[in-house]
Amino acid sequence: xxxxxxxxxxxxxxxxxxxxxxxxxxxxxxxxxxxxxxxxxxxxxxxxxxxxxxxxxxxxxxxxxxxxxxxxxxxxxxxxxxxxxxxxxxxxxxxxxxxxxxxxxxxxxxxxx
Amino acid sequence: xxxxxxxxxxxxxxxxxxxxxxxxxxxxxxxxxxxxxxxxxxxxxxxxxxxxxxxxxxxxxxxxxxxxxxxxxxxxxxxxxxxxxxxxxxxxxxxxxxxxxxxxxxxxxxxxx
Numbered sequence: 633x634x635x636x637x638x639x640x641x642x643x644x645x646x647x648x649x650x651x652x653x654x655x656x657x658x659x660x661x662x663x664x665x666x667x668x669x670x671x672x673x674x675x676x677x678x679x680x681x682x683x684x685x686x687x688x689x690x691x692x693x694x695x696x697x698x699x700x701x702x703x704x705x706x707x708x709x710x711x712x713x714x715x716x717x718x719x720x721x722x723x724x725x726x727x728x729x730x731x732x733x734x735x736x737x738x739x740x741x742x743x744x745x
Numbered sequence: 746x747x748x749x750x751x752x753x754x755x756x757x758x759x760x761x762x763x764x765x766x767x768x769x770x771x772x773x774x775x776x777x778x779x780x781x782x783x784x785x786x787x788x789x790x791x792x793x794x795x796x797x798x799x800x801x802x803x804x805x806x807x808x809x810x811x812x813x814x815x816x817x818x819x820x821x822x823x824x825x826x827x828x829x830x831x832x833x834x835x836x837x838x839x840x841x842x843x844x845x846x847x848x849x850x851x852x853x854x855x856x857x858x
Binding site for chain 2: 636674675677683721723736737738
């Protein structure tokens with residue numbers, strides 16, 4: 633079946649450090665890929681997405697590239713801020729018109745000043 | 746309201762009790778989803794509605810779980826004869842349908858004692 637594997641956390645970084653959170657997936661076919669973020673006390677929010685191979689999603693300084701050859705969608709940011717502290721979830725979805733998304737287990741990021 | 750609203754935010758139920766969890770989607774949103782999130786894990790798909798039609802209920806873990814959206818707006822997730830393994834955060838999300846972004850509520854944390 634379809635699955636998403638994320639880098640285990642928690643991840644603790646100093647402000648302005650470089651961030652990578654690894655995400656790999658197993659799927660039959662070519663899903664759309666997503667990163668969601670959950671800030672403390674808030675609901676899940678879509679951070680970025682990519683719908684086909686070699687697409688790069690980007691938002692708020694975060695980037696992720698859909699790599700079909702390595703079945704990966706790693707999240708990166710060049711310089712993190714304290715306000716980036718949150719839980720990050722990688723997810724995949726096959727049918728953009730249907731509801732079902734498959735999520736990873738989440739990676740908790742803490743950024744210290 | 747501006748976002749997806751879920752109530753109650755917290756629910757403690759005694760084992761064997763029935764519970765009902767409510768989701769008010771964003772006005773005009775056609776699609777509505779329910780997910781279950783156990784502690785330390787990512788959301789797991791439960792069911793999906795398009796307007797009042799339940800198009801996918803493949804994720805409902807047992808026949809004790811039942812969801813409805815009778816008028817294509819508010820949805821209720823009902824769990825009968827709750828068991829300890831039902832303890833989780835139940836997330837609701839809504840979207841305009843098709844490939845548009847899904848917006849998540851803050852969830853209902855259910856604890857079965």
